[in-house]
Amino acid sequence: MLILLPPSEGKTPPLTGDPVDLGALTNPGLTRHRRAVLTALRRASARRDALTTLGVGASLADEVARNTRLDVEPAGRAADVYSGVLYAAAHLSSLEDEAADRARTSVVTVSALWGAVGPDDRIPAYRLSMGTDLPPIGPLAQSWRPHLESALAPRALGDVVVDCRSAPYVAAWRPARGTDWVTVRVLRELDGRRSVVSHNAKHTRGLLVRYLLTRAGEPPRSSEDVHKAAHELVGTTLLDATHTTSTSGGSVLELVVG
Template identity: 50%
Template sequence: MLILLPPSEGKTAAPSGPVLDPSRLHFPMLAEPRALVLKALAEASSSGDALSVLGVGATLAAEVHRNTVLDSQPCAPAHRVYSGVLYDALGYASLPAQAQGRADDAVLVMSALWGALGFADPIPAYRLSMSVWLPETGRLASFWKQHLTGPLNEYAGDSLVVDCRSSTYAAAWTPDPQHTAAVNVFTVRDGKRKVVSHFAKHTRGELARHLLLRGGAEPATPQELLAAAQEKWEAELVAPAGRKPYQLNLLLAG
């Protein structure tokens, strides 16, 4: 089982730690595209229109400046650098050691800067979205799709892929739809379904935590994933259509 997560927009910078060592990241075959994006990001972040290029406001100027010196910044495991609603709900730090080890093996984070990361990979805090267009790369989602498809297809094999990514990050890699379930979260009130971003992020984090903590064999098929989700939520599974994978819909009372 692989659990795909988006990164968080905000990052928690490590107060101390080793500097970036690309050889310690998963997927060493991505070294060249990572170096290209890292260089392009530093150049864009030092330009006069950096805030506009990166699509952020003036309050994030310090984070944008940090992009220019990432190779000298302290690093921490990805599960500590990424923060926010989904990561708080997953709660890596409060997992028992066995579940943390399972997370280190099962969780991949899609990243505009690194392409894809293991949950324990040491990285610095940075500011970059997959929707950004950089002169050297073009739109990052399209750039990474060229480089991620082969390595991630091989890495995933026939494993069940639990896709908790947002649409921006889902564009960078399309797993085999027959072995993938995209996780959707709806609040239901008076029979009507509504997507609420905060609840969706939180519930996806809770689902990841549940899958990491539950006993017994991990789910190996979308149908087994549905059964695992139904241990905590009202849920349904929609069959794949074309390149669209299974849809695991979690239904919350509004």
């Protein structure tokens, strides 16, 4: 099982610790491009037009300023730094024993800055989204695509990919056609009608991730296994869980909440 997560917009800056060591992060084949993006981000964040370039408002000026110091800022476990809605529901930082081991081997956060990191990788808090056109790198999703293909395609081969990412991060790497790839969608049912939800979707995906990592028995090895595991939540967390083939490749797991 390979679980793909987006980074959270909300991040908790570590208060102490050594700075990030790019060479110590998982997927060392990404180190060279990580360094190039990090350098470009530091320079762009120091410019007068930094907020415009990064597509953020004035309220995030302090976070953009932190980008200029990422080589000296304290780094902490990605499971602690990413602290948004999905991660709060998944509680990756509290996993223990077999569940923690499963997370180390299964969970990958696809990042605009780091490419792909695991829960134990030590990173600083930063502000950068995959939809950014970062000079001189260019559109980040496009720039990361060949590097993530090299890093993630071998890992996905022969396994099931559980994809909880948002569209900009899917654009950075899509599993090859034929991969057992499950995209997780969340729907709300109200008065018998179902509609797509956004904010609550992150929470529900986080609950699914937590369950896949902590449930007893072997981890899922196929999309059918993922659907069976999700269906175990029907009646508690979920109203329904359905699994259908996608026309764009792979399949879709729809989680229905009330």
